[in-house]
Amino acid sequence: MERSNYQRAKSFRKLKKQLWLLFLLLPPALILITFIFLPMASALWYSVYDWNGLIRGEFVGLENFRKVLLDPERNWFFFNALKNNVLVFVSLMIIQNGTALVIALFLAREPKGARFYQVVFFIPVILSTVIIGFQWKMFLNPVFGLINKILNAIGLHDWALPWLGLPETALPTMILVNAWAWVGFPAIVFLAAIHRIPRDLIEAARLDGGSEWQIAKDIIWPLMAPAVTIIVVLTFIGSFNWFELPYIMAGLEGSPAYSTDMLGLLFYRTAFGSISAGGTEFGVGSALAAIIFIVIFVFSIIATKILVAREVELN
Amino acid sequence: MRAPNIIKIENLLIQIFLASAAIVMLYPIFMMVLSAFKTTPEIFISPFSMPKKFNIENFQVIWEKTNVPRYFLNSIIVTASSIALLLITGTMAAYAIARYKFRGALMVSLFFLSGLMLPLRLAIIPLFIQLKYLGLIDSLLGLIFIYTAMSLPATVFILTGFLRSLPKELEDSARMDGASELRIMLDIMVPLISPALVIAGIYSAVPIWNDFFFPLIFIQSAEWKTLAQGFTAFFGEYSINYGVLYAGLSLASLPMIFIFIAQSRRFIAGMTAGALK
Numbered sequence: 263m264e265r266s267n268y269q270r271a272k273s274f275r276k277l278k279k280q281l282w283l284l285f286l287l288l289p290p291a292l293i294l295i296t297f298i299f300l301p302m303a304s305a306l307w308y309s310v311y312d313w314n315g316l317i318r319g320e321f322v323g324l325e326n327f328r329k330v331l332l333d334p335e336r337n338w339f340f341f342n343a344l345k346n347n348v349l350v351f352v353s354l355m356i357i358q359n360g361t362a363l364v365i366a367l368f369l370a371r372e373p374k375g376a377r378f379y380q381v382v383f384f385i386p387v388i389l390s391t392v393i394i395g396f397q398w399k400m401f402l403n404p405v406f407g408l409i410n411k412i413l414n415a416i417g418l419h420d421w422a423l424p425w426l427g428l429p430e431t432a433l434p435t436m437i438l439v440n441a442w443a444w445v446g447f448p449a450i451v452f453l454a455a456i457h458r459i460p461r462d463l464i465e466a467a468r469l470d471g472g473s474e475w476q477i478a479k480d481i482i483w484p485l486m487a488p489a490v491t492i493i494v495v496l497t498f499i500g501s502f503n504w505f506e507l508p509y510i511m512a513g514l515e516g517s518p519a520y521s522t523d524m525l526g527l528l529f530y531r532t533a534f535g536s537i538s539a540g541g542t543e544f545g546v547g548s549a550l551a552a553i554i555f556i557v558i559f560v561f562s563i564i565a566t567k568i569l570v571a572r573e574v575e576l577n
Numbered sequence: 578m579r580a581p582n583i584i585k586i587e588n589l590l591i592q593i594f595l596a597s598a599a600i601v602m603l604y605p606i607f608m609m610v611l612s613a614f615k616t617t618p619e620i621f622i623s624p625f626s627m628p629k630k631f632n633i634e635n636f637q638v639i640w641e642k643t644n645v646p647r648y649f650l651n652s653i654i655v656t657a658s659s660i661a662l663l664l665i666t667g668t669m670a671a672y673a674i675a676r677y678k679f680r681g682a683l684m685v686s687l688f689f690l691s692g693l694m695l696p697l698r699l700a701i702i703p704l705f706i707q708l709k710y711l712g713l714i715d716s717l718l719g720l721i722f723i724y725t726a727m728s729l730p731a732t733v734f735i736l737t738g739f740l741r742s743l744p745k746e747l748e749d750s751a752r753m754d755g756a757s758e759l760r761i762m763l764d765i766m767v768p769l770i771s772p773a774l775v776i777a778g779i780y781s782a783v784p785i786w787n788d789f790f791f792p793l794i795f796i797q798s799a800e801w802k803t804l805a806q807g808f809t810a811f812f813g814e815y816s817i818n819y820g821v822l823y824a825g826l827s828l829a830s831l832p833m834i835f836i837f838i839a840q841s842r843r844f845i846a847g848m849t850a851g852a853l854k
Contacts, residue, residue: 297726304703
């Protein structure tokens with residue numbers, strides 16, 4: 263009698279614990295399933311069907327993928343956008359993250375006002391890309407914009423170009439705007455990584471007469487490798503998700519002459535319709551989304567593998 | 578050892594570099610705010626000088642004649658509700674994962690973490706159809722759910738780390754005293770992770786406040802537009818009135834900048850939380 267009461271109490275407690283856990287886990291799980299997992303799974307599912315507006319049609323296998331990649335009438339758009347995304351990634355790695363590294367190395371020496379500089383470099387990071395895009399679009403206006411007024415004022419009249427209007431300069435200009443806006447982020451991440459390196463290590467190298475360049479190259483750079491890995495991957499994901507800045511500064515069609523077209527813009531046009539892409543094409547759009555996803559996924563894994571291999575453990 | 582005067586020159590060069598970089602960062606923002614107080618002709622004629630007088634007409638136009646205040650309000654509603662829902666559900670999940678042993682615990686934590694890697698933007702088509710089916714198109718509630726879901730994995734990740742670090746004795750002694758699991762969670766454990774809640778909140782709030790993509794697709798009527806999205810309409814309407822445009826840009830960015838400067842340590846810690854684990 264005693265024992266069964268004890269058992270009953272025990273199983274009651276167990277049930278109570280399970281209900282409590284269920285209460286804690288079910289609401290967040292449901293939100294995640296409904297708004298992330300279900301749509302992500304459906305995106306793949308949708309790509310193998312023909313779509314008529316919002317109505318799903320027949321199963322068409324890989325036809326939508328063929329349209330994106332092989333159809334001579336339209337695959338130019340895909341490869342053009344892909345090329346531009348790659349260009350954005352490579353340029354940001356060099357210009358934005360390179361500058362960030364220099365800033366971080368300088369700030370790590372704790373110059374006067376280091377804290378102030380950190381805050382200043384981080385300000386644009388918290389601002390909306392839309393705000394930044396509009397602001398720079400106004401600065402870059404060929405007639406009224408500040409940039410050309412400054413260039414004219416200092417005598418560089420030949421440089422006062424319609425920066426966003428020429429196919430050769432539009433994308434580089436937007437890349438510079440992006441670098442301006444985001445440089446603070448990698449700088450702070452790099453700086454935090456440098457701060458984690460034991461001070462004695464750097465001091466000892468300095469006492470041994472190592473130059474600042476040698477210290478940066480042989481001690482700081484290898485030891486901050488994990489931060490570099492993260493920044494490379496995040497920059498890649500960011501570059502392949504580029505949408506807001508070109509949308510605001512150059513419009514949905516990647517003007518001029520598709521020189522600023524991006525996979526994100528092409529995806530939006532294909533899915534929801536536009537002048538060049540015509541009406542909505544959910545099937546082809548889903549196929550394009552799947553391809554973009556695979557590109558990001560494969561790169562992230564390969565890059566992480568390669569970059570993690572060169573990380574050194576301190577201990 | 579290097580000669581002290583070489584170090585001095587080095588430090589001077591570093592200061593020159595950092596100071597010029599700071600000017601490049603601050604000058605555009607400074608010009609934007611300055612121009613907000615000028616009339617449009619004044620911006621064109623004397624773009625670099627101080628405004629003749631600090632007139633607030635541009636701001637009056639925005640307050641009285643545009644939808645910007647409404648967009649502002651919508652952005653506040655969406656961001657505040659998303660963060661509230663996010664921190665509640667995120668704490669629930671993280672608490673279960675971090676503080677209890679149960680079968681399938683690893684699976685559950687992997688389930689939440691796997692969401693970290695999924696770029697939800699690419700699922701916009703099914704999401705659109707799904708929201709239409711749920712009647713959440715053109716509604717702030719739809720945005721709130723999407724943002725909550727999008728930010729949940731990172732929030733659970735951050736909070737689980739902090740909750741795991743709390744000592745077990747805390748809850749054990751309360752349990753001895755007969756406190757319920759809910760009381761232990763709310764009265765003892767959650768207050769101890771409030772710094773983590775701030776970090777997780779900022780980490781999600783900044784991208785949610787700034788988001789443009791999801792409203793662009795899901796919100797159609799002017800009544801429900803958020804600030805980032807509503808700005809495109811505002812810009813089209815006032816495309817030649819530079820004074821008003823600059824005032825709008827200043828209005829949209831200055832509150833964020835002030836909050837950031839006042840809380841810069843927390844912001845920087847929060848926004849880099851994902852990259853520095």
